[in-house]
Amino acid sequence: MSYQRVKFYQTGTFTIGNRLLDESNRTVQAGMDRTNSLNSGHRACQGCGEALGARYALDAVMRATHQQMVAVNATGCLEVFSSPYPESAWQIPWLHSLFGNAPAVASGVAAALRAKGRKDVRVIAQGGDGATVDIGFGCLSGMFERNDDVLYVCYDNEAYMNTGVQRSGSTPPRAWTNTTQAVGAHPGNPMGIGKNLPRIAMAHGIPYVATASVADLHDLEAKVTKAMKFRGARYIHIHVPCPLGWKSDPAHTIKVARLAVECGLFPLIEAEGGEVTDRTPIREKVPVEPYLELQGRFKHLFHPRDARALETIQAIADANIHRYQLLPVKA
Amino acid sequence: MKHHIEGSQAVAHAVALCRPEVMACYPISPQTHIVETLSRKVKAGEIGNSQFLNVESEFGALSVLIGASAMGARTYTATTSQGLLFMAEAVYNAGGLGLPIVMTIANRALGAPINIWNDHSDSMSMRDAGWIQLFAQDNQEAVDLHIQAFRLAEELSCPVMVCMDGYILTHAYEVVDLPTQEQVDAYVPAFEPVQVLDPQDPVSIGAMVGPEAFAEVRYLAHDKHLRAVEAIPRLSRAFEDIFQRRSGGLLKAYHTNEAETVLLALGSVNGTIKDAVDDLRKEGWPVGSLALCAFRPFPSHALRQAVQDAKRIIVFEKDLAVGKGGIVSSDVKMALRGLPTIVDTVIAGLGGRPIPKASVIDTVKQACLEGLEEPHFLDLNWDAINRELTRQQAQRRSGPTAENILREIGAPGASPI
Numbered sequence A: 001m002s003y004q005r006v007k008f009y010q011t012g013t014f015t016i017g018n019r020l021l022d023e024s025n026r027t028v029q030a031g032m033d034r035t036n037s038l039n040s041g042h043r044a045c046q047g048c049g050e051a052l053g054a055r056y057a058l059d060a061v062m063r064a065t066h067q068q069m070v071a072v073n074a075t076g077c078l079e080v081f082s083s084p085y086p087e088s089a090w091q092i093p094w095l096h097s098l099f100g101n102a103p104a105v106a107s108g109v110a111a112a113l114r115a116k117g118r119k120d121v122r123v124i125a126q127g128g129d130g131a132t133v134d135i136g137f138g139c140l141s142g143m144f145e146r147n148d149d150v151l152y153v154c155y156d157n158e159a160y161m162n163t164g165v166q167r168s169g170s171t172p173p174r175a176w177t178n179t180t181q182a183v184g185a186h187p188g189n190p191m192g193i194g195k196n197l198p199r200i201a202m203a204h205g206i207p208y209v210a211t212a213s214v215a216d217l218h219d220l221e222a223k224v225t226k227a228m229k230f231r232g233a234r235y236i237h238i239h240v241p242c243p244l245g246w247k248s249d250p251a252h253t254i255k256v257a258r259l260a261v262e263c264g265l266f267p268l269i270e271a272e273g274g275e276v277t278d279r280t281p282i283r284e285k286v287p288v289e290p291y292l293e294l295q296g297r298f299k300h301l302f303h304p305r306d307a308r309a310l311e312t313i314q315a316i317a318d319a320n321i322h323r324y325q326l327l328p329v330k331a
Numbered sequence B: 001m002k003h004h005i006e007g008s009q010a011v012a013h014a015v016a017l018c019r020p021e022v023m024a025c026y027p028i029s030p031q032t033h034i035v036e037t038l039s040r041k042v043k044a045g046e047i048g049n050s051q052f053l054n055v056e057s058e059f060g061a062l063s064v065l066i067g068a069s070a071m072g073a074r075t076y077t078a079t080t081s082q083g084l085l086f087m088a089e090a091v092y093n094a095g096g097l098g099l100p101i102v103m104t105i106a107n108r109a110l111g112a113p114i115n116i117w118n119d120h121s122d123s124m125s126m127r128d129a130g131w132i133q134l135f136a137q138d139n140q141e142a143v144d145l146h147i148q149a150f151r152l153a154e155e156l157s158c159p160v161m162v163c164m165d166g167y168i169l170t171h172a173y174e175v176v177d178l179p180t181q182e183q184v185d186a187y188v189p190a191f192e193p194v195q196v197l198d199p200q201d202p203v204s205i206g207a208m209v210g211p212e213a214f215a216e217v218r219y220l221a222h223d224k225h226l227r228a229v230e231a232i233p234r235l236s237r238a239f240e241d242i243f244q245r246r247s248g249g250l251l252k253a254y255h256t257n258e259a260e261t262v263l264l265a266l267g268s269v270n271g272t273i274k275d276a277v278d279d280l281r282k283e284g285w286p287v288g289s290l291a292l293c294a295f296r297p298f299p300s301h302a303l304r305q306a307v308q309d310a311k312r313i314i315v316f317e318k319d320l321a322v323g324k325g326g327i328v329s330s331d332v333k334m335a336l337r338g339l340p341t342i343v344d345t346v347i348a349g350l351g352g353r354p355i356p357k358a359s360v361i362d363t364v365k366q367a368c369l370e371g372l373e374e375p376h377f378l379d380l381n382w383d384a385i386n387r388e389l390t391r392q393q394a395q396r397r398s399g400p401t402a403e404n405i406l407r408e409i410g411a412p413g414a415s416p417i
Ligand SMILES: Cc1ncc(C[n+]2csc(CCOP(=O)(O)OP(=O)(O)O)c2C)c(N)n1
Pocket: A050, A075, A076, A077, A078, A099, A100, A127, A128, A129, A130, A131, A132, A155, A157, A158, A159, A160, A161, A162, A163, A168, B089
């Protein structure tokens, strides 16, 4: 990425780096002029990764577009916790239509802007993993295929949270949800299936695809900012822990997100025109277990210990590390 | 100027004259000729900077228009039958949001069994979605209603479906008077949205509404339709001023004065019905007919006034509320509540079954002389039905109904059972 990465090994955090940076390199959130697109007072749970991710992503788009932005939202937690009148938390022009059509609605906004000859206003669409990888998948693929000028942001909390934690196509293997209970011979979500939407997006050959995490908000902002430099269909997939659905401590949201990145289960990559162009190397590889152990949705893997399941999940992480060469090559 | 032209081409021409800014379409017979023509016009640059999006589904098509309309663009699409069902969730959404989208429905039956021919089941399935529904009697009216639809939709900020019978109108070549650009520009003003996504004045559209306000928001959607009852005839008169012909309005009466029996229908079958009325009147039967142009809003008051002296209304409808009977006739009965008028339901023309004038005449005579069972099914092959019912009782695995009936009726290629 083009911004300067600050590493504070002594604390293991990137968050305090801002003050020491040149102003141009500081995060959008650190700026006095941040727009608070998603304002305070909404109804997200404590420690909600989605609220955090959305706030950073949208403020970054606002800065990149000089506040000329329109947002389209799918049904889901983000829509429900942010919109009820008279407390709409949105400080931006915002449209919610349905659960499965946000990409198409955004295509329509983009088409209207084209028809009116307005290049200054840009549109983003956003939704949860269910809206994105499942019910809105057809519309999303259509939007990609037409290369409409839309940035689509998926907030992946790996289940249908708004309806009370049911499995989605993005739910990881073995995770408990209310429709993949931790009972029976193979508790939790079945092994060996799932949908990798960043790779599917890349297969459409669209100008820009990236993954990001609330564990690295500076990187998230930089990717969103970069995405706005392109015209055409762009896709950013953000990993956002959900304390309620993951049965994790709200205070651990960032920690959980960071472990997902550092164990290799959630690789941070960028791609242009369908080819991977960059990835964030893992500083210090950790096994998957500390990541899984922080989340009650994986509790059944440890009581009693399910060695085979843990090995399989570790193998998924290792395969990611290998595929994207996430470990620094030793000299 | 008068042209000998296919209904779909004529409608596409009229839509283009209304200068839609965004169109998103998905092919389905018998709507295809309309969208093919519009896509060519856009590609050839004949509709200014208009955008035509080829999308992945009907659900996507209407969703694109929801976004475009909320962004302040004039929007249009066309569909029918399965396509309308596939977009159902977005149909209700556009209605609820009050976005002035115009959509042609090339009326076609709903499966199963799959059937590409005309009836009104498709638009009836969306009758309560908050869209205004206008039915064209012929291709001239189809053209004219589209022009009126854009003005009506945008004035009220309410979506409008213009329903025209699939094949019977969409594929029929008739003489149609196509308006000029100047006439249409004089009639359809620039689109001034009541709600718009504007970075200078940000609003949240489509926010969640709880029990404390939902009923009021829904009432206001209903109120829009009450206002449409006034707006539809007014815009029809304004249309006449510019285009020098009467088109649209809530309903059209034919010899209803002093008619004891009034035949009522939607769409193109009114041509046959008027011929039947002529023949019956020649024989001395005191009959007339009424064509409903607006089905939503339902013109209860105008209907009641038009038929208050009639003894009997016979509703010919191309749809079936399974388990109940008539859809249109139920609305007619409600409009006439308190009057002693008999309302008969005749289910006719399903899946493209012709509605011959002779059958209409026979049914009217039967109704007047003996009365009709409720509902009455026009020209049903009871022998085939009864044999199939007997078979179903005799054997558990009686097989697919549609296939059995095709064999019974001896459709080409079907072997007898
Ligand atoms: C067509 C339709 N089906 C189902 C629902 C119910 N529903 C609303 S939100 C939601 C889950 C959203 O999951 P996701 O997209 O992952 O977002 P999250 O709430 O997890 O952020 C579901 C199933 C709906 N609103 N519409």
